[in-house]
Amino acid sequence: MTITTTRPEPASADLGTDPQEPAGRRVLTGDRPTGPLHLGHYFGTLRNRVRLQRQGAELFVVVADYQVITDRDIADRLAEHSENLVIDYLATGLDPESATIFAHSAVPALNQLLLPFLSLVSVAELGRNPTVKDEIAHSRQSSVSGLMFTYPVHQAADILFCKADLVPVGQDQLPHLEVARTVARRFNERYGAGIFPRPRALLSEAPLLPGTDGGKMSKSRGNAIALAADEDETARLVRGARTDAERRISYDPAGRPGVAGLLQLAALCQDRTPGQLAEEIGNGGAAALKRTVTEAVNEHLRPIRARRAELAADRAHIRQVLRTGAERANAVADATLAEVRAAMGAVGSA
Structure with missing residues (x-):
């Protein structure tokens, strides 16, 4: 098998011109808890998430704690950084009553999807992924871990567990989204089941915001x-x-x-x-x-x-937001995993 060379069809970058467009859409987005969010995140993604939510999209926002160790040996101050992400999300306007905000590590069924998904892509395909190559080049690890190499497939699990049909990404993340689209198509074809939609990209209109040194804000x-x-x-x-x-x-x-x-x-x-x-x-x-x-x-x-x-000042509330989000995400992930097992004829589906 070879990965398709076509890029995902991007959705309109300016959904604000059609307020009805996001209604009924399921959007997956999120961040790795590696440190404080900054103005680049705010103008690049956070404001857009709030806008999508206000326009009727259903948001799933992942605190990607497992993915912190893709390019570093340890997950430093993981709980603190995870809670601070949620604080920034809520402070900028995300509503936890409607947005599902959850941590990777709290949703076992999502991560279990990684196993069948890995069978749908080849090692050569992962090695050719330009985003993986770039991330490996900038990795903090002395050698490339298996998690780093399979990072795009883990992201496919993030997107497909909730059957997201719209994913806000930057241009450099399009190859990752193409992996998710390929996994969805191949699973549906191989097992004769139309379980997964092929998610579309929502390309950000926000320009790259330089930092105080003139380079990319980071x-x-x-x-x-x-x-x-x-x-x-x-x-x-x-x-x-x-x-x-x-x-x-x-x-x-x-x-x-x-x-x-x-x-x-x-x-x-x-x-x-x-x-x-x-x-x-x-x-x-x-x-x-x-x-x-x-x-x-x-x-x-x-x-x-x-x-x-x-x-x-109210960390208990922040932890409750994560617990509530995990409950919602687990219900969705369990249902999707059950569909996958049934389509594959796995023992777990009996």
């Missing part, structure tokens, strides 16, 4: 502004951001990446264009630019940070 690069950062820390991080010596502020992503990144960040916070902000700051130089960015970020995040502080 937890591991020390160039990110965390949602949990207070106003003073935000001001300090912005003051230390890389700019240039040219006094007139202009939006030039190629020629002035540091300045452009700061303009982009402030523009997202104020729902304006980077060009408009650049024109307004004019000859104010880097100092005026950084003041504008600091004020824009702090103003935008102030209600989110207030809500986050309330949530962080």
Whole structure:
């Protein structure tokens, strides 16, 4: 067998133009609990999840704790990071009454799907996956673990256990989604059962948000502004951001990446264009630019940070959200696994 070379058909990147489109859709999304979420996550994915939920989509949000050890030897501060993810989810607007927020490790049937799914892809196919190659290249491990190698199939289990038909992804994650689509198609063909839909990609419209050093904003690069950062820390991080010596502020992503990144960040916070902000700051130089960015970020995040502080003070509530989500996810996963066993004629289906 060879993996299909066609990419998944992306859904509209702007579902906001048709408020009815997400209604009835089942969406799978989530994050690895490896550290605090930052503004790149917020503008890249978190706001979009809230919008999808408000427009009627059914959200399954996985705290991918098992996948933390795909590229590192130990899962450092796993429980703390997992709870902090949930705090950020709720602070930015996800409603746990309708969204199913759960941890990988709490849903055994989801992870059991990995076994039959692995039989549907070859070692060669996994080795050719460009996203796996990139993740291996940036791995913190001295050697490639089996979990790293089978990461796309584990993600297929994440998506297919709840029969998600829409998956928000970045362009670099399309190969992973193609694995899920391939697994769904092959399972249905091999066992003569139309159990799994072929999920579609929802490509993010959000531009890549640069960090304070002009590179990609990342937890591991020390160039990110965390949602949990207070106003003073935000001001300090912005003051230390890389700019240039040219006094007139202009939006030039190629020629002035540091300045452009700061303009982009402030523009997202104020729902304006980077060009408009650049024109307004004019000859104010880097100092005026950084003041504008600091004020824009702090103003935008102030209600989110207030809500986050309330949530962080009630860890029992956060744990209950995860327990409730796990109960819902387990019911769905158990039902899907039962269908899979029955289609395969497994003893467990008797």
